[in-house]
Amino acid sequence: xxxxxPFYVACWLFDPIMNRKPVPTIIDVARRAxxxxxxxxxxxxxxxxxxxxxxxxxxLAIEELGYQPNLLARSLVNRTSNTLGIxxxxxxxxxxSRTLVGIEQEANALxxxxxxxxxxxxxxxxxxxxxxxLAARRVDGIIWAVHEIGDNHAWLSxxxxxxxxxxxxxxxxxxxxxxxxxxxxxxxxxxxxxHLLELGRRVIGIxxxxxxxxxxxxxxxxxxxxxxxxxxxxxADLIEEGDWWAASGEACLQxxxxxxxxxxxxxxxxxxxxLGVLRCCHARGLRVxxxxxxxxxxxxxESAYFWPSLTTVRQRLAQLGHIAxxxxxxxxxxxxxxxxxxxxxxxxxxxLIVRESTAPVDTSST
Amino acid sequence: xxxxxPFYVACWLFDPIMNRKPVPTIIDVARRAxxxxxxxxxxxxxxxxxxxxxxxxxxLAIEELGYQPNLLARSLVNRTSNTLGIxxxxxxxxxxSRTLVGIEQEANALxxxxxxxxxxxxxxxxxxxxxxxLAARRVDGIIWAVHEIGDNHAWLSxxxxxxxxxxxxxxxxxxxxxxxxxxxxxxxxxxxxxHLLELGRRVIGIxxxxxxxxxxxxxxxxxxxxxxxxxxxxxADLIEEGDWWAASGEACLQxxxxxxxxxxxxxxxxxxxxLGVLRCCHARGLRVxxxxxxxxxxxxxESAYFWPSLTTVRQRLAQLGHIAxxxxxxxxxxxxxxxxxxxxxxxxxxxLIVRESTAPVDTSST
DNA sequence: TTGTAAGCGTTATCAC
DNA sequence: GTGATAACGCTTACAA
Numbered sequence: 001x002x003x004x005x006p007f008y009v010a011c012w013l014f015d016p017i018m019n020r021k022p023v024p025t026i027i028d029v030a031r032r033a034x035x036x037x038x039x040x041x042x043x044x045x046x047x048x049x050x051x052x053x054x055x056x057x058x059x060l061a062i063e064e065l066g067y068q069p070n071l072l073a074r075s076l077v078n079r080t081s082n083t084l085g086i087x088x089x090x091x092x093x094x095x096x097s098r099t100l101v102g103i104e105q106e107a108n109a110l111x112x113x114x115x116x117x118x119x120x121x122x123x124x125x126x127x128x129x130x131x132x133x134l135a136a137r138r139v140d141g142i143i144w145a146v147h148e149i150g151d152n153h154a155w156l157s158x159x160x161x162x163x164x165x166x167x168x169x170x171x172x173x174x175x176x177x178x179x180x181x182x183x184x185x186x187x188x189x190x191x192x193x194x195h196l197l198e199l200g201r202r203v204i205g206i207x208x209x210x211x212x213x214x215x216x217x218x219x220x221x222x223x224x225x226x227x228x229x230x231x232x233x234x235x236a237d238l239i240e241e242g243d244w245w246a247a248s249g250e251a252c253l254q255x256x257x258x259x260x261x262x263x264x265x266x267x268x269x270x271x272x273x274x275l276g277v278l279r280c281c282h283a284r285g286l287r288v289x290x291x292x293x294x295x296x297x298x299x300x301x302e303s304a305y306f307w308p309s310l311t312t313v314r315q316r317l318a319q320l321g322h323i324a325x326x327x328x329x330x331x332x333x334x335x336x337x338x339x340x341x342x343x344x345x346x347x348x349x350x351x352l353i354v355r356e357s358t359a360p361v362d363t364s365s366t
Numbered sequence: 367x368x369x370x371x372p373f374y375v376a377c378w379l380f381d382p383i384m385n386r387k388p389v390p391t392i393i394d395v396a397r398r399a400x401x402x403x404x405x406x407x408x409x410x411x412x413x414x415x416x417x418x419x420x421x422x423x424x425x426l427a428i429e430e431l432g433y434q435p436n437l438l439a440r441s442l443v444n445r446t447s448n449t450l451g452i453x454x455x456x457x458x459x460x461x462x463s464r465t466l467v468g469i470e471q472e473a474n475a476l477x478x479x480x481x482x483x484x485x486x487x488x489x490x491x492x493x494x495x496x497x498x499x500l501a502a503r504r505v506d507g508i509i510w511a512v513h514e515i516g517d518n519h520a521w522l523s524x525x526x527x528x529x530x531x532x533x534x535x536x537x538x539x540x541x542x543x544x545x546x547x548x549x550x551x552x553x554x555x556x557x558x559x560x561h562l563l564e565l566g567r568r569v570i571g572i573x574x575x576x577x578x579x580x581x582x583x584x585x586x587x588x589x590x591x592x593x594x595x596x597x598x599x600x601x602a603d604l605i606e607e608g609d610w611w612a613a614s615g616e617a618c619l620q621x622x623x624x625x626x627x628x629x630x631x632x633x634x635x636x637x638x639x640x641l642g643v644l645r646c647c648h649a650r651g652l653r654v655x656x657x658x659x660x661x662x663x664x665x666x667x668e669s670a671y672f673w674p675s676l677t678t679v680r681q682r683l684a685q686l687g688h689i690a691x692x693x694x695x696x697x698x699x700x701x702x703x704x705x706x707x708x709x710x711x712x713x714x715x716x717x718l719i720v721r722e723s724t725a726p727v728d729t730s731s732t
Numbered sequence: 733t734t735g736t737a738a739g740c741g742t743t744a745t746c747a748c
Numbered sequence: 749g750t751g752a753t754a755a756c757g758c759t760t761a762c763a764a
Binding site: 401402403404405408414415416417420439441442443444445 | 733734735736737739740741742
Binding site: 037070 | 740743745
């Protein structure tokens with residue numbers, strides 16, 4: 001009835017998995033249920049009606065054969081793979097991995113599977129080869145979750161975007177033609193600094209991330225803005241550049257204190273550097289917050305258990321991922337309809353979590 | 367010369383992406399280079415020789431057309447997708463995400479792309495649907511990186527394994543037919559405890575992870591072993607069960623101290639709970655390590671900057687990922703050759719990092 | 733070295 | 749409601 005020809009036999013003979021019976025196909029199912037392949041397909045996808053009796057027979061055959069539809073073949077003809085490519089880096093850090101979880105959740109909810117590509121060097125990414133591979137795999141959309149460092153987005157242009165599936169960018173400065181979703185880091189920096197100003201602190205230093213990083217510059221800009229608002233000068237000797245690691249927090253505070261012994265507050269631009277700051281304070285016998293108030297950024301779970309617990313800026317990292325995927329999904333659907341979507345820019349507002357490192361009175365460690 | 371028939375035209379007309387020219391195929395390239403599709407294929411894969419002149423023409427055509435080979439189609443005929451499925455959970459924690467990075471690195475080095483599936487509930491995973499999907503996508507192999515909690519591996523059986531691609535398990539108790547790579551958590555627990563014994567501590571408590579977790583039980587077993595070796599009794603009132611979070615470290619230490627005011631050392635089974643322990647000590651005015659020596663587990667980057675810096679057990683998480691992928695690759699290649707591979711069990715040895723929380727003399731914070 | 737054509741496992745079209 | 753059949757884009761005997 002169905003004969004697949006000599007090639008089929010050859011494949012069976014040379015089957016790479018010799019000690020297994022060949023994987024059943026939709027044709028095997030059809031044969032066993034005494035229907036055509038098309039009917040099996042319809043029974044499975046429900047795209048066209050199938051009588052209850054046939055459906056039953058089909059399902060039975062599937063069960064007996066242990067049939068698994070081949071999604072590769074399905075994607076080939078459907079011209080859609082229900083797959084999202086995600087390019088990320090720095091997954092060993094809290095922020096990126098938290099965001100990835102958010103991305104996966106929303107992707108899963110929308111029926112996408114994730115194809116993960118991690119960049120080994122976020123600074124000089126070989127963007128083209130990664131993106132080409134993703135495009136070759138026919139992903140439905142791409143999430144670029146690589147922090148903006150130096151000119152590592154130089155490859156990005158409107159014309160390049162046209163050669164790619166719908167794409168969304170995380171944590172990047174707005175660019176023509178690109179859809180971006182970020183935390184408002186500038187606002188975060190301002191929140192932290194205003195809080196210290198309101199506490200009456202007079203000499204507020206900042207330990208930034210690497211200036212190469214866009215996020216670091218934004219948080220610094222927020223600090224500047226808040227100081228200027230208050231009529232203070234954002235003096236250069238109040239700024240030290242760290243590298244996001246705790247060790248640099250410690251080292252930078254040493255330098256700041258050497259220059260400005262009158263320092264009475266410091267904004268460390270992430271929680272890890274803030275941890276280094278706290279350690280430095282303990283070592284020097286500085287009381288926090290009495291002698292030095294400290295604010296961090298990120299609100300890692302641990303920060304509530306530092307000693308003292310850390311006042312910090314919280315970004316909604318998982319939500320960042322959710323929104324990115326939802327927006328990407330919208331773009332994909334729109335393009336399927338042939339509609340042209342205008343690029344969107346989303347800026348998520350962070351919030352301040354006040355804890356012991358700035359508020360000596362309240363001992364609660366929320 | 368080549369005419370693809372009415373369907374091709376229809377596809378062009380109903381092209382989902384109407385404002386774009388249809389994606390070029392290998393046939394378009396062939397036509398433009400005045401060769402056959404097979405030759406283009408050979409030029410691209412190098413599987414069969416192609417004359418220099420033809421290759422040049424082909425490459426030119428590819429360039430001009432912006433052709434991207436369709437990996438879906440290629441995988442369909444090759445019966446291999448160069449893809450690894452990874453099922454993971456708890457990615458918001460340091461351990462799992464660090465391991466994922468290791469996995470991705472090695473996978474990348476071996477030419478695999480990763481398909482990521484995160485389990486929303488590691489306790490009662492819907493393993494079958496996730497695995498079926500991965501199998502339907504025809505991944506070449508699967509990495510199960512879900513911690514063993516309760517009976518969340520109940521689905522696993524030798525017969526089920528036979529229906530799946532080659533598979534490797536992380537951090538799980540050995541099982542017949544399954545290849546596993548884990549850290550030797552029992553050894554880790556013993557290392558930590560022996561260290562405290564050698565320091566002359568007499569009453570050594572333990573704050574475990576949830577007993578539901580295999581890893582937690584193993585670390586506890588290591589503590590027991592070490593105490594028994596030294597002729598001490600692993601008394602029940604020295605044990606408290608935490609939940610891996612810092613808050614539970616704090617709470618558990620309170621309970622331990624209430625029962626055993628003579629406690630002079632505690633082994634917290636991860637660094638986060640150890641952080642909670644340190645906080646509790648500060649709050650109660652206990653000196654670390656003079657009054658209470660503290661050891662953690664994991665060696666997170668932050669632990670070196672706790673106050674005091676934390677003595678902890680280091681597992682090579684990235685290496686765990688490397689080894690898992692390398693082993694999986696071996697299994698895949700073996701099965702391709704039709705060879706039957708015996709399941710392998712790998713146990714990675716952890717090591718102890720001694721810092722201030724147990725060694726008051728040495729102030730270095732390596 | 734190159735072309736022809738069958739085949740990978742699906743879905744969609746068009747009759748019946 | 750169901751069955752042939754062509755098509756998705758690529759690889760690979762086989763023949764030339």
